[in-house]
Amino acid sequence: MKPARPAASHRNPATARIPRVPSANEFARRVAVVTGGSEGLGADLVRALVALGADVFFCASTRAKGQALATDLGRRAHFIQTDLSDPAAAQLFVEQAAGFRGRIDFLVNNAAIDPRIEFARATVEDFDRLIAVNLRPVFVVAQAALPALLAGTGRAIVNLITTNYMVGDTPFTLYNASKSGILGFTRSLARELGPRGIRVNAVSPGWIMTERQLREHVTARDRVALLAAQSLKFPLTEEHVTPLTLFLLSRSAGGIAGQNIVVDGGRVMQ
């Protein structure tokens, strides 16, 4: 016999309010911060959030692409040129976003660089640069945003990592040191902020065919090897990653915290 469905009065009231599919409305008039949203995955996310009615604050260390995207998207896209490797500049970026409506609903730590550096040739300066751009700002930005996140209603953080450290791709020793640090950060922060109603999760993309990757890195041989390794036999683009990030930000992911979810066409299986 099937167990009886609990009476409405016995259901968890928090669960009852969870939309079974993410609702477009829940992003409207929210304030989102996306680091490094001038191109690639970040730009696709900025576009999606603005289309859903959010005000999006995003940054990049150079001006041209971010400014052009903001102009293209209109008044809800707020580009602030910021070099996140400077902690004071990163904090100022967050303060400007928080000052807009006195709250931040969503934070996505996306900015990163991925130089290919052979281990034997890597310098201490290379190592410090990777940490300063890829890892330290995740801490600095999240901490600066905390009071505004607590004042917001979205209350979700997503950090972009990578599957690269899971498979030990080369020559990415320094990159993977910086990115895998975000995993430990994400898990502990999820435990620390969960009791305060903030969910922290991570998204780990596989190799995504962004404009920059295609321009600077992907060879015909890489393409063949990548598709051979993936379960899904087509190249992934930004559009495959953005829906997962939006889902993790949404109230539909209200029961998910401290997770690192892979979107890589089925190469890594955790």
Ligand SMILES: NC(=O)c1ccc[n+]([C@@H]2O[C@H](COP(=O)([O-])OP(=O)(O)OC[C@H]3O[C@@H](n4cnc5c(N)ncnc54)[C@H](OP(=O)(O)O)[C@@H]3O)[C@@H](O)[C@H]2O)c1
């Ligand atoms: N594409 C992939 O295959 C892939 C795979 C796995 C993980 N990921 C992760 O996904 C995220 C996005 O990657 P992507 O491929 O979209 O990168 P991307 O196309 O190179 O874009 C990176 C963004 O970060 C910004 N940025 C870089 N350094 C910065 C700094 N010091 N201060 C402020 N902004 C900075 C860049 O702008 P400026 O250059 O103007 O500073 C740009 O807007 C990264 O965390 C990356 O590690 C990507």
